[in-house]
Structure formats: structure tokens, C-alpha cells
Amino acid sequence: MSSPYTVHIAQSMREIDAAQWDACANPEAEIGPGTPGPQPTRDGDQPANEVERFNPFITHAFLTALETSKSVGSRAGWISAHVLVKDAGGRLAAAAPAYIKTHSMGEYVFDHGWADAYHRAGLAYYPKLQVAVPFTPVTGRRLLVAPGHGEAARHTLVAGLRTLREKAGASSLHITFPTRTEWETLGAAGFLQRTGQQFHFINNGYPDFDAYLAKLASRKRKMIRRERQAALAGGIAIELLTGTGITETHWDVFFRFYMDTGARKWGAPYLNRAFFSHVGASMRDHILLVMAKRNGRYIAGAVNFLGLDALYGRNWGAIEEHPFLHFEICYYQAIEFAISRGLSRVEAGAQGEHKLARGYRAVATFSAHDIGDKRFARAIDEYLQRERIHIDEALREYGELAPFKKGP
Numbered sequence: 001m002s003s004p005y006t007v008h009i010a011q012s013m014r015e016i017d018a019a020q021w022d023a024c025a026n027p028e029a030e031i032g033p034g035t036p037g038p039q040p041t042r043d044g045d046q047p048a049n050e051v052e053r054f055n056p057f058i059t060h061a062f063l064t065a066l067e068t069s070k071s072v073g074s075r076a077g078w079i080s081a082h083v084l085v086k087d088a089g090g091r092l093a094a095a096a097p098a099y100i101k102t103h104s105m106g107e108y109v110f111d112h113g114w115a116d117a118y119h120r121a122g123l124a125y126y127p128k129l130q131v132a133v134p135f136t137p138v139t140g141r142r143l144l145v146a147p148g149h150g151e152a153a154r155h156t157l158v159a160g161l162r163t164l165r166e167k168a169g170a171s172s173l174h175i176t177f178p179t180r181t182e183w184e185t186l187g188a189a190g191f192l193q194r195t196g197q198q199f200h201f202i203n204n205g206y207p208d209f210d211a212y213l214a215k216l217a218s219r220k221r222k223m224i225r226r227e228r229q230a231a232l233a234g235g236i237a238i239e240l241l242t243g244t245g246i247t248e249t250h251w252d253v254f255f256r257f258y259m260d261t262g263a264r265k266w267g268a269p270y271l272n273r274a275f276f277s278h279v280g281a282s283m284r285d286h287i288l289l290v291m292a293k294r295n296g297r298y299i300a301g302a303v304n305f306l307g308l309d310a311l312y313g314r315n316w317g318a319i320e321e322h323p324f325l326h327f328e329i330c331y332y333q334a335i336e337f338a339i340s341r342g343l344s345r346v347e348a349g350a351q352g353e354h355k356l357a358r359g360y361r362a363v364a365t366f367s368a369h370d371i372g373d374k375r376f377a378r379a380i381d382e383y384l385q386r387e388r389i390h391i392d393e394a395l396r397e398y399g400e401l402a403p404f405k406k407g408p
Contacts, residue, residue, distance in 0.1 A: 108137035231328035257317025362398035
């Protein structure tokens with residue numbers, strides 16, 4: 001029996017109907033505010049239900065802002081090749097945000113060693129095919145399936161991705177930061193499985209920040225209070241901006257912070273000024289800008305994106321150095337805002353063991369990899385098996401180091 005689905009490649013998000021894409025990306029978004037989202041199973045655990053009602057990074061608006069601003073494109077080494085599955089009526093049944101890449105920058109799942117091994121063997125690792133949200137280490141759906149379409153559409157999507165890898169002459173296909181369910185599905189389909197770790201704040205229904213602090217061990221509770229007090233010394237004030245409260249002037253100032261700090265930390269920040277204008281116009285109600293001001297002048301800030309269930313800390317920068325100001329703007333303000341909005345968690349980006357002492361918990365992240373050369377696939381699979389054991393051990397150790405009061 002022939003398949004009711006056909007596979008298409010879009011070289012730009014502008015080729016794709018926004019409403020149809022978003023129906024695939026966030027099918028639970030219609031539930032709306034006021035409905036409880038995923039809840040922790042017990043104090044400190046990750047949510048038992050991974051279904052997220054709205055993830056801002058896989059929306060048509062966010063991905064379009066990356067393209068329109070030219071933060072991604074051929075010059076950036078991220079060439080859009082979004083895979084679309086359409087039904088017999090020509091409507092979108094499934095999709096994946098995909099890019100043909102000429103390097104491994106901006107992914108946060110590191111495969112530079114694999115590329116080097118390919119090179120030493122006289123093989124070309126690039127181009128490769130990446131299913132991801134560029135520059136965004138946030139877990140979310142990657143195999144986007146519209147309501148009413150199930151495993152058949154998802155199977156066609158995965159097959160389409162593999163076919164694109166072959167036709168593009170890519171060495172490999174990488175799906176980074178998928179959900180655990182997708183990761184397991186891809187593993188069953190023969191993808192190599194990789195795990196990583198991040199640190200998230202889990203909101204266990206705290207009525208306010210003080211109630212959260214009360215769950216911490218006394219020493220950590222006192223440390224956080226000292227840090228918050230020190231961060232705001234010298235007349236520093238914090239402003240929280242969202243919606244129409246964020247102006248182009250705010251983006252001008254924030255971008256200066258982002259470039260100054262990013263240039264010192266990474267050498268070449270990935271996002272350009274135009275991106276913030278585009279995303280600010282199309283997604284203003286899903287953005288929280290936390291700004292610090294001293295003597296009437298902004299000196300630091302952080303941009304966060306808002307889902308219905310989570311706050312995602314993304315980029316930060318400062319033009320003045322003040323003790324603990326980074327912690328206040330990026331961590332404590334995020335926790336306080338998430339509690340006030342009833343959000344289930346805060347994701348503060350990649351890396352950062354220092355987050356553990358401030359009440360963030362270690363959680364697993366996932367990626368799946370389809371390697372064209374079977375010899376390299378076997379070697380990488382052996383490495384990933386050892387790496388997963390190490391990650392599991394680290395997660396257990398981090399769990400024991402969590403700063404919360406110990407129960408009986």
C-alpha cells in the first residue's frame with residue numbers, strides 16, 4: 001500500500017505556512033493559561049509528564065527570526081533544509097527544523113573529536129545534517145507531528161531525514177536536545193544514543209521565594225541571601241520587562257551587553273542585532289528582559305524566553321563587574337519570576353556546576369546520531385556507551401549534593 005505522505009524540503013521558514021508549522025510544533029498550546037502543566041513527582045524530581053504545552057524555540061516565529069536576521073544562513077554555516085511531511089491534501093503532517101552544516105559551532109553537543117577522527121582517516125565529516133534549534137541548548141520536540149497524525153507520519157519524517165542526509169552528501173545526521181520519548185524512538189530506529197546534563201530549577205509549588213529558601217539547608221539559604229544583598233549593593237536596581245514594555249532602546253542596550261560579554265567569553269557571539277528586533281516584534285509576550293541599572297544607566301541584562309510551563313534563560317551581558325550580579329540577574333530573578341507565574345521549572349542553559357549550590361538540579365539531556373560510515377558508527381557507539389555510564393554516575397552524585405534539607 002502506498003504511503004499517504006510525501007516528503008518536501010523547505011530552504012526557508014518563509015516557504016512554510018506558520019499556522020500549520022506551529023500546529024505541529026506545539027499541539028498542546030491550545031490548552032491555555034491556568035491549566036496545570038507538567039508537575040514534579042515528588043520534591044525535586046523532574047516532571048513526570050514531559051508533554052510541554054508551549055516551547056517558544058520551535059515556533060515558526062523564532063526560527064524565522066533566525067533566518068530573516070541572517071543569524072543562520074550560508075555565511076553562518078547553517079543552511080536551512082527543513083524536512084516537511086505533507087498529507088494527501090497537501091497539509092503539513094510532520095516537520096523537523098533541519099540545517100546542513102559546515103562546522104560544529106553553536107550546537108552544545110560536542111562532536112569535534114568525531115570530525116577530527118574522520119579527517120585523520122582521510123574522510124570528510126562536513127557537511128553534516130543537524131536537526132536542532134540553532135544556538136539553543138534547550139530540550140524540546142524535534143520530530144514535530146500535527147494532531148491526528150501519528151507513528152506513520154513520524155516514521156516518514158525520520159526516513160525523509162535519512163534520505164536528505166544521503167542526497168546532501170552529509171557524513172551524518174544529528175538530532176540534538178530532543179525529548180526523552182523521541183530519543184527512545186530514535187534509538188529503536190537505529191540511531192546512536194547520547195546523553196548529557198544540565199541544571200534546572202524545579203518549582204515544587206512554592207508560594208514565594210522565601211518558601212523556596214526554607215527548603216534549603218541553612219548554610220545555603222544564608223549564602224543566597226548574602227549574595228542577593230551584595231549583588232544590589234551600590235544602588236543597583238532590577239527592572240523586569242516583557243511585552244510592550246520592551247523597546248528598541250532596550251534591545252540596543254542589551255545587545256551592547258551581549259556583544260561585550262560574548263566577545264570576551266566565546267570570541268564571536270552567534271546572534272546579531274537584527275535578530276533581537278525580529279524576535280522582539282514577533283514574540284514580545286514570550287520574552288522577559290531582566291535589566292540592572294545603576295546611577296540611572298543600564299549596566300547588565302539577561303534575556304529569557306517564556307513557555308507555558310517553563311522559563312528559559314538564554315543570553316546575558318554586562319559592562320560593569322559587580323559581585324554576584326550575574327547570579328541575581330540570571331538565576332535568582334528567574335526563580336522568583338517562575339514562582340510568581342506558577343511555572344514548573346527554570347532552564348538556565350548549558351553547563352554550570354555552580355548552579356547546583358543555588359538550588360538548581362542536575363537533569364539529563366539527550367541527542368541521537370545516525371553515522372553514515374558503519375566503521376565509525378561502531379566506534380562512536382562504543383564511546384557513547386561508556387559516556388552514558390559516566391553521565392549516569394554524575395547525575396547520581398549531583399543528586400546527593402543538592403543543597404536541600406535532608407529528610408528522614
